[in-house]
Amino acid sequence: MTDDSGESLTEEAVRRWGTAHTPRTAELMTGLVRHLHAFAREVDLTADEWMTALGWLTRTGQISDDKRQEFILASDVLGLSSLVVQLDQKSDERATPATVLGPFHIDGSPVVESGFDMSEELPGTPLFILGRVTDLYGLPVPSAVLDVWQADVDGAYESQLPEVDEARLRARYRAGADGRYCVRTIVPLGYTIPMDGPVGELISRTGISPYRPAHIHFLIDQPGYRRLVTHLFPAGTDYLDSDVVFGVKDALVTHFVEHQPGPAPDGKVMDRPFLVAHYDFVLAPASS
Amino acid sequence: MTDDSGESLTEEAVRRWGTAHTPRTAELMTGLVRHLHAFAREVDLTADEWMTALGWLTRTGQISDDKRQEFILASDVLGLSSLVVQLDQKSDERATPATVLGPFHIDGSPVVESGFDMSEELPGTPLFILGRVTDLYGLPVPSAVLDVWQADVDGAYESQLPEVDEARLRARYRAGADGRYCVRTIVPLGYTIPMDGPVGELISRTGISPYRPAHIHFLIDQPGYRRLVTHLFPAGTDYLDSDVVFGVKDALVTHFVEHQPGPAPDGKVMDRPFLVAHYDFVLAPASS
Ligand SMILES: [Cu+2]
Ligand SMILES: [Fe+3]
Ligand SMILES: [Fe+3]
Numbered sequence: 001m002t003d004d005s006g007e008s009l010t011e012e013a014v015r016r017w018g019t020a021h022t023p024r025t026a027e028l029m030t031g032l033v034r035h036l037h038a039f040a041r042e043v044d045l046t047a048d049e050w051m052t053a054l055g056w057l058t059r060t061g062q063i064s065d066d067k068r069q070e071f072i073l074a075s076d077v078l079g080l081s082s083l084v085v086q087l088d089q090k091s092d093e094r095a096t097p098a099t100v101l102g103p104f105h106i107d108g109s110p111v112v113e114s115g116f117d118m119s120e121e122l123p124g125t126p127l128f129i130l131g132r133v134t135d136l137y138g139l140p141v142p143s144a145v146l147d148v149w150q151a152d153v154d155g156a157y158e159s160q161l162p163e164v165d166e167a168r169l170r171a172r173y174r175a176g177a178d179g180r181y182c183v184r185t186i187v188p189l190g191y192t193i194p195m196d197g198p199v200g201e202l203i204s205r206t207g208i209s210p211y212r213p214a215h216i217h218f219l220i221d222q223p224g225y226r227r228l229v230t231h232l233f234p235a236g237t238d239y240l241d242s243d244v245v246f247g248v249k250d251a252l253v254t255h256f257v258e259h260q261p262g263p264a265p266d267g268k269v270m271d272r273p274f275l276v277a278h279y280d281f282v283l284a285p286a287s288s
Numbered sequence: 289m290t291d292d293s294g295e296s297l298t299e300e301a302v303r304r305w306g307t308a309h310t311p312r313t314a315e316l317m318t319g320l321v322r323h324l325h326a327f328a329r330e331v332d333l334t335a336d337e338w339m340t341a342l343g344w345l346t347r348t349g350q351i352s353d354d355k356r357q358e359f360i361l362a363s364d365v366l367g368l369s370s371l372v373v374q375l376d377q378k379s380d381e382r383a384t385p386a387t388v389l390g391p392f393h394i395d396g397s398p399v400v401e402s403g404f405d406m407s408e409e410l411p412g413t414p415l416f417i418l419g420r421v422t423d424l425y426g427l428p429v430p431s432a433v434l435d436v437w438q439a440d441v442d443g444a445y446e447s448q449l450p451e452v453d454e455a456r457l458r459a460r461y462r463a464g465a466d467g468r469y470c471v472r473t474i475v476p477l478g479y480t481i482p483m484d485g486p487v488g489e490l491i492s493r494t495g496i497s498p499y500r501p502a503h504i505h506f507l508i509d510q511p512g513y514r515r516l517v518t519h520l521f522p523a524g525t526d527y528l529d530s531d532v533v534f535g536v537k538d539a540l541v542t543h544f545v546e547h548q549p550g551p552a553p554d555g556k557v558m559d560r561p562f563l564v565a566h567y568d569f570v571l572a573p574a575s576s
Binding site: 019080 | 300301304307313320338349352371373
């Protein structure tokens with residue numbers, strides 16, 4: 001190991017990690033070793049820089065807990081989450097595109113019926129999202145469950161509000177036998193990712209905009225179908241071209257249409273203006 | 289961003305991180321993005337695998353504290369620490385080679401005089417290490433301070449023993465005006481890296497030996513000279529060819545010579561067998 005650029009060290013590291021007990025682990029670990037070594041060599045990484053990086057990684061783990069997932073955020077802003085989504089979904093051209101999960105999903109939201117208002121008493125303009133959940137051929141996926149979550153008008157998710165102890169702006173909607181669903185909520189706003197941790201610290205050392213365009217998260221995990229993690233974005237909203245987590249896809253941008261007070265899609269009569277979005281989610285089969 | 293393999297996503301991520309406020313940060317971040325994206329694409333990383341990796345990173349940060357540095361250990365076993373040392377020290381052919389710092393260094397060890405027994409009352413065979421600290425031309429570095437640390441006969445470093453609250457098997461030795469130093473300690477043994485954390489978990493999924501050969505750590509940080517972080521290894525000890533952290537370099541392997549009871553290098557008379565190693569540390573100038 002006396003060559004200047006450490007090539008033989010890399011070879012030895014690749015040889016060792018190639019002894020992993022499964023071929024896939026060996027493939028992942030040797031690939032990781034090769035690319036990380038190539039990175040260090042290419043940028044001629046210094047010891048000080050590397051110690052700074054290891055300290056950053058440590059703080060990123062330590063600021064994380066049951067609710068805050070700083071490593072998911074790091075992966076998001078590096079474009080890795082979006083890349084992995086894209087690699088995973090390669091073959092499903094007709095299905096609704098997936099996008100990043102983000103760090104704010106909470107498991108176990110209450111299961112509710114179509115039309116339920118998941119915004120309850122919170123401020124904001126009422127929004128109805130309705131449509132169908134279908135397979136690739138337009139046939140309904142009966143009783144599909146749509147796990148929905150979003151930020152409030154201040155850009156805060158429940159997981160960022162430690163004092164909240166019941167479900168807030170999140171619910172699992174059960175579609176009907178015909179695959180139809182109706183979510184009632186409030187209009188989402190764009191927000192910045194959390195800037196008070198190691199990821200924000202890094203972003204603030206660049207010209208990168210820390211904003212996400214307004215969106216609502218959906219997760220549909222139906223037996224027999226490929227799990228779909230996605231968002232809907234309102235057409236014309238800010239930051240669609242600069243989403244800090246690379247989450248925007250054209251097919252996920254949809255019109256949120258303004259309505260004056262009057263009858264709403266859930267059959268009730270609204271005494272103030274509201275918006276309506278129509279969206280059909282198309283699921284790929286599990287095997288694809 | 290509709291290309292299958294995510295190339296345009298990578299380009300956009302590189303463009304964004306290229307807006308970093310200093311050219312070096314831009315170089316580091318765009319290099320990192322390119323190599324991590326290339327890795328994900330090459331191994332066709334799945335969402336499940338990536339979530340597993342992010343969970344592993346989070347646990348690696350969370351198990352770390354003031355004393356335990358699991359990310360340094362991760363870097364060590366991937367060969368990255370050793371690679372960075374090698375990249376950093378490229379041009380100093382005549383100087384003592386550097387090697388990995390490892391995760392067990394503790395700052396602020398007591399400053400002691402030559403001959404001090406840093407093993408105090410601990411079990412083990414007495415060992416004297418003596419020699420000079422010089423520059424590249426063999427001239428003494430007067431009053432150089434050698435920060436020395438090692439594991440006990442059970443393979444444990446002080447930082448792994450939460451109940452210890454004073455310096456144990458570590459000290460900073462001040463060399464004389466002629467650059468001469470003499471460390472008294474105990475003979476080191478090989479040990480396994482800590483296997484009870486995320487790094488051990490990963491290693492145990494491979495055929496990689498978790499052992500390090502016996503060694504003693506040295507850090508010499510003298511004004512006007514390049515900081516030297518290194519080890520000495522006893523010739524003929526186990527695991528020299530399979531050091532789990534890639535730390536061995538030929539020029540750091542030295543003879544530990546057995547002596548029968550009698551006069552020791554510190555002038556005292558030993559009533560039991562002891563070992564003696566001679567080693568001269570050669571420092572490069574700070575500017576090189
Ligand atoms: Cu690479
Ligand atoms: Fe979000
Ligand atoms: Fe060690």
